[in-house]
Amino acid sequence: MTAANAIMQTYNRQALAFVRGEGCYLLDSEGRRYLDAVAGVAVNSLGHSHPGFISAIRDQVGTLVHTSNLYDVPLQNTLGALLCEKSGMQQAFFCNSGAESIEAAIKLARRFGFNKGIKLPTILVMEGAFHGRTMGALTATHSSTYQEGFSPLLDGFLRIPYNDVAAVKAAIADNPNLVAILVEPVQGESGIRIPAPTYLNELRRLCDTHDMLLMLDEVQTGNGRTGNWFACQHNSIVPDVLATAKGLGNGFPIGACLAAGKAAHIFQAGLHGSTFGGSPLACAAGLAVYKALQDENLCANASSMGNYLLQGLQQALQGCTGVVEIRGLGLMIGVELDQPCSKLRDKARTLGLLVNIAGGNVIRLVPPLILNKQDADCIITVVNAVVREFYHGR
Ligand SMILES: Cc1ncc(COP(=O)(O)O)c(C=O)c1O
Numbered sequence: 001m002t003a004a005n006a007i008m009q010t011y012n013r014q015a016l017a018f019v020r021g022e023g024c025y026l027l028d029s030e031g032r033r034y035l036d037a038v039a040g041v042a043v044n045s046l047g048h049s050h051p052g053f054i055s056a057i058r059d060q061v062g063t064l065v066h067t068s069n070l071y072d073v074p075l076q077n078t079l080g081a082l083l084c085e086k087s088g089m090q091q092a093f094f095c096n097s098g099a100e101s102i103e104a105a106i107k108l109a110r111r112f113g114f115n116k117g118i119k120l121p122t123i124l125v126m127e128g129a130f131h132g133r134t135m136g137a138l139t140a141t142h143s144s145t146y147q148e149g150f151s152p153l154l155d156g157f158l159r160i161p162y163n164d165v166a167a168v169k170a171a172i173a174d175n176p177n178l179v180a181i182l183v184e185p186v187q188g189e190s191g192i193r194i195p196a197p198t199y200l201n202e203l204r205r206l207c208d209t210h211d212m213l214l215m216l217d218e219v220q221t222g223n224g225r226t227g228n229w230f231a232c233q234h235n236s237i238v239p240d241v242l243a244t245a246k247g248l249g250n251g252f253p254i255g256a257c258l259a260a261g262k263a264a265h266i267f268q269a270g271l272h273g274s275t276f277g278g279s280p281l282a283c284a285a286g287l288a289v290y291k292a293l294q295d296e297n298l299c300a301n302a303s304s305m306g307n308y309l310l311q312g313l314q315q316a317l318q319g320c321t322g323v324v325e326i327r328g329l330g331l332m333i334g335v336e337l338d339q340p341c342s343k344l345r346d347k348a349r350t351l352g353l354l355v356n357i358a359g360g361n362v363i364r365l366v367p368p369l370i371l372n373k374q375d376a377d378c379i380i381t382v383v384n385a386v387v388r389e390f391y392h393g394r
Contacts, residue, residue: 021048033352034353045298046289053285053289064280067279075280076278079290083258087238094255095256099137101256103136105215124168125142125160127159127160128142138150158178165199165202181215185234188220201235214239218243224299225246241258249285306331331366345363351385367379
């Protein structure tokens with residue numbers, strides 16, 4: 001048995017392993033450098049080997065790694081207050097991953113319904129949604145591939161098309177048991193799908209009118225990725241529940257479920273918990289990420305580099321057959337092609353660029369938020385070359 005066979009084969013891994021990272025670049029064992037437009041799937045917001053991040057977690061490892069949520073955790077209080085300040089939310093629950101932050105949101109919605117005397121509280125979820133692989137998050141996710149063979153999934157979810165306000169209104173009119181809407185501000189895994197500019201505002205209004213919770217999955221869009229601290233700030237709204245993870249820890253596992261308004265104070269002692277969630281070490285990582293985001297103006301950089309990359313790609317690929325749309329918000333960019341394109345990922349890699357494919361036919365670009373113009377130009381050059389070769393053999 002080879003060492004790799006000791007690992008459950010849950011991923012179709014590429015035959016490539018990295019030994020080191022520097023800024024926006026990863027290095028393999030032969031010393032080859034790759035520009036990393038995957039960033040651990042929208043995780044390494046500060047890039048690799050960020051000095052401030054390294055020294056913060058090194059210091060914390062030498063001081064205190066883990067205590068328990070049975071005691072006060074001062075760094076958790078500090079990070080919770082900071083996330084609330086940046087997002088406009090009121091309270092934080094810390095966990096270890098995106099899926100766990102979604103599980104906390106689902107429990108909040110159910111308890112919200114329970115408190116209102118609703119026996120079968122139901123959450124509205126979207127076509128194309130991805131919320132994670134745990135049973136609640138998996139039920140909320142829309143993918144027969146991910147769900148097949150894992151029945152029974154959970155009760156209490158109703159699915160409607162994404163970016164369709166009329167469908168939300170119809171669902172509300174038909175279902176007195178609806179307690180919440182769970183939605184991604186931009187759908188990441190299904191191919192960087194960006195809703196109409198007023199979609200979230202409409203959802204906010206409908207949730208207010210019908211006493212429902214607006215629950216945003218900002219696991220991928222949060223923490224500066226789209227050019228604001230959180231994507232909902234492009235719409236100037238505050239949700240009732242905001243789930244986040246990924247970039248919050250820059251690679252250290254940490255997630256948070258934030259609550260405000262009618263969702264705040266639902267969880268009382270004993271109603272939810274996590275052994276590891278919000279440890280001193282995890283919170284030191286989150287605080288170091290936010291310090292760098294602030295000190296280095298990385299939200300603004302995500303916004304300006306995102307626009308630069310988007311426009312550059314649109315210009316380079318203008319009129320190219322097979323390109324359906326190039327869209328993005330901040331440094332969350334998708335190049336949609338008219339057919340499955342996983343081969344493109346491998347070709348880009350041979351040219352020194354790491355990308356991944358979302359929704360089967362969308363090149364997803366989610367580089368570190370520290371990206372500069374030179375690196376953006378390199379992404380444009382390689383993506384342009386591989387797309388043109390894919391269609392024209394040039
Ligand atoms: C929008 C969204 N929600 C939830 C998750 C699940 O996060 P995790 O893999 O950390 O459990 C992901 C992961 O890709 C995601 O993109």
